[in-house]
Amino acid sequence: MIWPVLGAGLGALVLCLLAAPLGRRLGIIDLPDGARKRHPRPTPMTGGITIAAPVLAVLAVLVANGPFAPFHALVAITLAAFLGLGLFDDRKHLRPAFRLVFSTLLAVAVLWAAPTEQVSFFRFSFADVAVFLDGGWGILFSVLCLVGLQNAVNMADGRNGLAMGMMLIWTLLLIAYAPPHLQPVLAAMAAALCVTVAFNLRGVLFLGDSGCYGLSIAIGVMAIYVYGTEFPDLYADTVALWFLLPIADAIRLMLFRMMDGRSPFSPDSDHLHHILERWMPWRWGLLLYLLAVAGPAAVALARPAMTIPLAAAVMIVYCGVVLAAHWDPSLRRLRLRLPRA
Numbered sequence: 001m002i003w004p005v006l007g008a009g010l011g012a013l014v015l016c017l018l019a020a021p022l023g024r025r026l027g028i029i030d031l032p033d034g035a036r037k038r039h040p041r042p043t044p045m046t047g048g049i050t051i052a053a054p055v056l057a058v059l060a061v062l063v064a065n066g067p068f069a070p071f072h073a074l075v076a077i078t079l080a081a082f083l084g085l086g087l088f089d090d091r092k093h094l095r096p097a098f099r100l101v102f103s104t105l106l107a108v109a110v111l112w113a114a115p116t117e118q119v120s121f122f123r124f125s126f127a128d129v130a131v132f133l134d135g136g137w138g139i140l141f142s143v144l145c146l147v148g149l150q151n152a153v154n155m156a157d158g159r160n161g162l163a164m165g166m167m168l169i170w171t172l173l174l175i176a177y178a179p180p181h182l183q184p185v186l187a188a189m190a191a192a193l194c195v196t197v198a199f200n201l202r203g204v205l206f207l208g209d210s211g212c213y214g215l216s217i218a219i220g221v222m223a224i225y226v227y228g229t230e231f232p233d234l235y236a237d238t239v240a241l242w243f244l245l246p247i248a249d250a251i252r253l254m255l256f257r258m259m260d261g262r263s264p265f266s267p268d269s270d271h272l273h274h275i276l277e278r279w280m281p282w283r284w285g286l287l288l289y290l291l292a293v294a295g296p297a298a299v300a301l302a303r304p305a306m307t308i309p310l311a312a313a314v315m316i317v318y319c320g321v322v323l324a325a326h327w328d329p330s331l332r333r334l335r336l337r338l339p340r341a
Contacts, residue, residue: 001187008054008188012195015050019205022046028090030206040203045090047164047200048211051192052083055218058188068181071225074117075185078110078221082150083214090209096265100147103213107146110221111139117224118142125235125304146220149243152250153216154209159273161286163207164197166246169294170219173242176301177230182222189215237307242297244314245272245289252322272318275325292317 015022023029023044030043059076063069085102088094094102111118118138122131133141157163171190178186199205207215227239249272254264276285296310 001183004058004184004188005191008058009191009195011054011057012050012192015046015053016196016199016205019044019046019050019199022049023205026087026091028087028208028210030208043203043206045206045208045210047196047205047207048083048086048209048214050196050199050205051164051189051211052079052214052218054192055185055189056080058184062181062184066181071114071181072185074110074114075218075221079214079218081106081110082217083210086208086210086213089213096263100151100265103147103150103217104143107143107217108139111142111146115139116228117221119145119224120228121231122236123231124237125307126237142224145224146217148247148250149220150213150216152243152246154212155250155253155271156246156273157207157212158271159277159282159286160203160206161197161201162273162289163212164193164200165286165290166293167215167219168193168197169290169297170223170242173297173301174219174222174226177234178222178226179229182226186222189218235304235307237311238297238300238304241300241307241311241314242293244296244311245293245318248315248318272321275321278325 023046026046026049028045030045032040032042056076056079059072059079062072063076066072082103085099085106089099119142120133120138122133124131153163153166156166168190171186171193175183175186175190196205200207223239223242227234227236253268253270256270257264257266257268273285273289276282276288279285280288292314296314300307300310
């Protein structure tokens with residue numbers, strides 16, 4: 001576990017320091033426009049490459065020297081493929097419909113090539129009998145999960161530290177359950193995330209679509225694998241709780257946009273992180289958002305039987321925040337006076 005952490009951390013540090021020239025070389029510099037993009041200066045969108053490159057290096061070593069080479073190769077190919085799709089999107093700005101089609105086709109290809117990466121059953125903390133997915137329902141549900149997570153992370157990637165912070169939380173949760181042959185990959189990802197998020201919080205670089213796509217799908221694939229191999233200790237509803245908040249926010253946004261006669265992928269400023277930022281300085285909003293993701297998951301880690309009540313509590317608080325922001329004009333303008341962190 002030491003060499004993946006040190007190697008990935010050092011590799012990520014070097015790439016972070018080279019973010020500006022790397023971004024110019026690849027043509028992925030995000031320019032402020034004074035409207036939706038309000039960052040103060042042109043910023044390279046190289047965070048995904050910074051995190052993925054060291055992880056791919058660790059995977060390459062494991063493929064060449066380990067007994068689980070097929071699985072490690074699958075994770076590497078999936079990460080590289082979606083990283084490439086996101087990089088192309090960063091450069092060419094694909095239409096949302098094309099992006100969705102390409103992502104879905106890639107996810108289907110991955111799951112078709114590796115049937116063991118499909119969700120084939122549900123084992124819940126509140127039931128003694130597992131529910132099996134027969135026929136093509138397993139691959140359909142798995143594709144929905146992977147593409148849904150990708151879009152949820154992409155929608156949440158609107159403020160510094162948020163998407164990377166959630167990915168770090170999910171990676172640490174997976175480490176708690178993962179079998180030994182997956183631990184080095186997750187440790188490398190955690191180390192690279194820790195280094196890169198420090199630069200992201202300072203506004204030095206952004207995650208970019210390459211990072212949103214590649215890392216979210218890789219985390220999703222590894223989550224399916226860990227659930228499938230560690231199901232005696234890891235329940236389906238526990239995994240769902242990990243990703244509940246950003247996915248619930250993405251579903252709400254898409255439904256509300258369609259009800260308003262807009263595309264479900266049209267941009268707006270109604271995300272949960274926008275609401276929190278209107279109410280308080282973002283450093284506190286970021287802390288609350290990440291605590292809402294990590295806190296219930298940590299409790300469920302120790303007390304799996306509490307998963308459903310925790311999920312219900314998360315949704316009640318989330319719905320309360322959204323309703324307050326939409327229905328009370330005074331709360332729309334509320335700005336809490338919190339001390340600077």
